[in-house]
Amino acid sequence: MKAWQLTSFGRENLKLNDISQPTPGPGEALVRIASVSLNYRDKLLSDGTYNPHLQFPITQVADAVGEVVALGPNTTRFQVGDRVVTSYCTRWIDGAPTSKESLYTLGNVIPGALAEYLVLTENALALAPSYLTNDEAAALPCAGLTAWYALVEKGGLTAGQTVLIQGTGGVSLFGLQIASALGANVIVTSSSDDKLARAKALGAHHTINYKTHPEWEDEALALTNKEGVDHILEVVGGPNLARSIKAIKPEGQISIIGIIEGFDATIPLFSVIKQQALIRGISVGPLRALERMLKKFDELELRPVIDSVYSFADAPKAYERLEQGAFGKIVIRVHE
Structure with missing residues (x-):
């Protein structure tokens, strides 16, 4: 599969690579990514200021929406065909934070979502609101x-x-x-x-x-x-x-x-x-808070503000737009 990976610090080192498609293990789900959105944190990662010890190459971006296409053994929270969004702090399920919530995040020490497929533990995913488009749903998780x-x-x-x-x-x-x-x-x-x-x-x-x-x-x-x-x-x-x-x-x-x-x-x-x-x-929030937010958004039918949408092939241009300062979220469509 194809994935945009940071191979060294610097936006010019964001490269489109061919890598192996992941297979879900116990308690995991394989998600076919539809859309992702960028955050200022993505700029900090590429600049080297967010995690100066980043291990390369690393697939980028934390926020995504996609379809569950396969389940690993003992995965029970989702079914094949469910549309899900990613949870930024993948190991923070509920309750008070410890000291490592910002460490186990996508595109940081865990491969990110700017790829055709992504495997995550089922506790790092939440059902996407049905009233939102893929572009809109991808904008929700982090910001x-x-x-x-x-x-x-x-x-x-x-x-x-x-x-x-x-x-x-x-x-x-x-x-x-x-x-x-x-x-x-x-x-x-x-x-x-x-x-x-x-x-x-x-x-x-x-x-x-x-x-x-x-x-x-x-x-x-x-x-x-x-x-x-x-x-x-x-x-x-x-x-x-x-x-x-x-x-x-x-x-x-x-x-x-x-x-x-x-x-x-x-x-x-x-x-x-x-x-x-x-x-x-504030360092985003846990999965349960994400689920409560999504429920309230569903009740109110709030729609995120989308600044611009780019194709998967044009991902570097999306990063350029991030540098310029957007009004709302910048989205990259992985699958049309």
């Missing part, structure tokens, strides 16, 4: 679950609360859609007025252009009568975290998801103490 786990599972989001969403990437737009659908007031920041207008069309109540308003936290405070926001999806990292702390409401939650502006941050500790703020790192 959708990250936003859901931060806001709903850990944040306890309720109607009437205020959520500040940074940017318009995959996680951010899922956060916007989820928060809006659950009755929250949503503020979105971006450097693009065009993207902010599109965010409003998706349900944002207020928008802030941080290019024209560099001290965006003051704008957020003004929009909340100086009370601050209940939740922040912190996707920028670095020095931006200090601004988030200033914008948060007392006992509000900042979910650290991204590190676009840096892995390290200097934060005003007195402000954290004064606000009694909760700062929590």
Whole structure:
């Protein structure tokens, strides 16, 4: 079968290789991949910043949807013909995390889904919502679950609360859609007025252009009568975290998801103490949370925002688009 594999660090080292088709073992399923979607983490992997000890060659991409075409012995959760999505943290089924959830992930130490077929343990798969297309279903697992786990599972989001969403990437737009659908007031920041207008069309109540308003936290405070926001999806990292702390409401939650502006941050500790703020790192979520999210998406019929779709042969172009900064998810169709 064919698979896009990273043979060394650097996007130019993503190669289309012929490799052996895997066979499912006990408790495993063989999935014929239909579509996959990219995450910022895929860029970090190819850059060498996510896992500098990555073993090559390694098939890339974690998010996928496909059809179960074969089952190994003692595999009971699925049947041949089921349409399934991948679970990012393949060994995190439920409950509190340990220290290795981010290690056993696809495209990292486990062969990823940017291939014609993929074998996974049945506990790393979930049934795909029937109302979604393959392209839409492939967009859900990582970005959708990250936003859901931060806001709903850990944040306890309720109607009437205020959520500040940074940017318009995959996680951010899922956060916007989820928060809006659950009755929250949503503020979105971006450097693009065009993207902010599109965010409003998706349900944002207020928008802030941080290019024209560099001290965006003051704008957020003004929009909340100086009370601050209940939740922040912190996707920028670095020095931006200090601004988030200033914008948060007392006992509000900042979910650290991204590190676009840096892995390290200097934060005003007195402000954290004064606000009694909760700062929590989010690394996607467990299988059970994914299943709960998919059930809620099915009830609400939420559809992910797709930025662009590429053919399997054009996978490198999808990575180029990822570098440019997309509005929503970038999808690669493995099988038309």
